[in-house]
Amino acid sequence: MPGWQGSDEPVGLTDWKNELRQAFTRPADLLAWLGLPATLAGPEAMDGFRMLVPHGYAELMEPGEPLDPLLIQVLPQAAEAEAHPAFVLDPVGDSAAALGPGLLQKYQGRALLITTPACAIHCRYCFRRHYPFAQASLGADGGAEAIAGIAADPSIHEVILSGGDPLMLDDPALAAMVAKLAAIPHLERLRLHSRLPVVLPSRVTANLCGTLTQSRLQPVVVIHANHPRELGPVAALALGSLRAAGVTLLNQSVLLRGVNDDPDTLTALSKTLFRHGVLPYYLHLLDRVQGAAHYEVPLPAALTLVALLRRRLPGYLVPRLVREEPGTASKIVLA
Numbered sequence: 254m255p256g257w258q259g260s261d262e263p264v265g266l267t268d269w270k271n272e273l274r275q276a277f278t279r280p281a282d283l284l285a286w287l288g289l290p291a292t293l294a295g296p297e298a299m300d301g302f303r304m305l306v307p308h309g310y311a312e313l314m315e316p317g318e319p320l321d322p323l324l325i326q327v328l329p330q331a332a333e334a335e336a337h338p339a340f341v342l343d344p345v346g347d348s349a350a351a352l353g354p355g356l357l358q359k360y361q362g363r364a365l366l367i368t369t370p371a372c373a374i375h376c377r378y379c380f381r382r383h384y385p386f387a388q389a390s391l392g393a394d395g396g397a398e399a400i401a402g403i404a405a406d407p408s409i410h411e412v413i414l415s416g417g418d419p420l421m422l423d424d425p426a427l428a429a430m431v432a433k434l435a436a437i438p439h440l441e442r443l444r445l446h447s448r449l450p451v452v453l454p455s456r457v458t459a460n461l462c463g464t465l466t467q468s469r470l471q472p473v474v475v476i477h478a479n480h481p482r483e484l485g486p487v488a489a490l491a492l493g494s495l496r497a498a499g500v501t502l503l504n505q506s507v508l509l510r511g512v513n514d515d516p517d518t519l520t521a522l523s524k525t526l527f528r529h530g531v532l533p534y535y536l537h538l539l540d541r542v543q544g545a546a547h548y549e550v551p552l553p554a555a556l557t558l559v560a561l562l563r564r565r566l567p568g569y570l571v572p573r574l575v576r577e578e579p580g581t582a583s584k585i586v587l588a
C-alpha cells in the first residue's frame with residue numbers, strides 16, 4: 254500500500270517467533286493443559302510428523318472437550334497407523350509435477366514454489382505430511398534454479414508460494430523472494446497459501462503487509478480455515494490488516510469428519526470469513542494421504558452438505574467443492 258510504514262510491530266499481541274518457540278510439541282502437555290487424559294493421543298511422532306500447536310490456537314479450543322474440532326485437527330491419534338491401501342504417500346502427484354528442486358507445475362500458467370518445509374502447526378490430515386522436503390525444497394541458493402526456470406517460461410503468469418508454509422520465511426527472506434519474482438516481466442500475480450494468519454496471526458506484521466503489497470505483483474493470500482472458531486480476535490486483526498494493505502483474501506478448507514462436516518459449521522465458517530474480508534474459495538475433499546483415512550467424508554455426504562449451503566447462503570459464500578486428482582489439467586469441481 255502506498256505510504257505503508259514498515260515495522261516489525263506485530264498486529265497481534267505477541268511476537269510470532271517467540272510464540273512459535275513456546276508451541277505445544279508433546280500431546281501429553283496439550284491434553285493436560287486442556288484438562289484431558291493423555292490416553293486420548295496416539296504415538297507422539299507418527300511417521301516423524303510430530304505434534305505442533307501454537308498456544309494461541311490451543312486457547313481457541315474448549316477445555317475438557319475431547320471432541321473439540323480444533324483439537325481433532327492436530328492431535329496425533331492411533332488411527333493414523335491403520336493401513337488403508339487407497340491412502341498413499343503422495344496423493345496429489347507432487348513428485349510427478351516437479352520441474353526441479355522446489356518447483357512444481359500442475360496447471361497451465363501457474364507454477365508453485367516449495368519455499369520451506371516448516372509450518373506453524375501440524376495438521377494431521379496434511380497432504381504433504383510425507384513430502385520429501387529434504388530433497389525437494391528450494392535449495393540453499395535461495396531458489397535461484399527454480400526462479401530461473403520461471404523466468405525462462407513466459408507462459409507462467411502466477412507464482413504460488415507454498416510449503417510447508419511460506420510465511421514461515423522471515424521477512425528478509427520473503428522480501429528477497431518477492432523482489433526476484435517481481436523482476437520477471439511475465440509474472441502478474443503472487444499467491445501465497447498460508448495457514449499462519451489463522452493459527453499464528455502475530456506473523457502478520459506491518460512489515461509483512463508492506464512486503465506483500467509494495468511490489469508490482471498483485472498479491473493474493475489463500476488462508477486455510479476449517480472451522481469458524483479458528484478465526485479468533487487476533488486472526489480477525491491480522492486479516493483486517495492484510496485486507497487494508499490491499500491483499501485479496503480467499504479461504505480454502507478441507508472437509509473433515511468430526512471437524513466441519515455439518516451444515517451449521519460450514520455456514521458459520523462462510524459468514525465469519527466474509528465478516529473478516531475473506532471469500533470462501535474451495536472446500537476440498539480430503540486428499541487420500543496415508544494416516545488420514547479417519548478424517549474422510551464420503552462424496553455423497555459432501556454433495557448433500559454443499560446443496561444445503563447453497564439453499565442457505567448467497568452464491569458468493571458457497572465454496573466450490575473440489576477434489577485434486579494427479580495428472581489432471583485443473584482441480585475437479587464437484588459442486
Ligand code: SF4
Nearest residue numbers: 372375376379417448
Ligand atoms: S499448515 Fe498446511 S502445509 Fe502445514 S501441516 Fe497444515 S495443511 Fe500441511
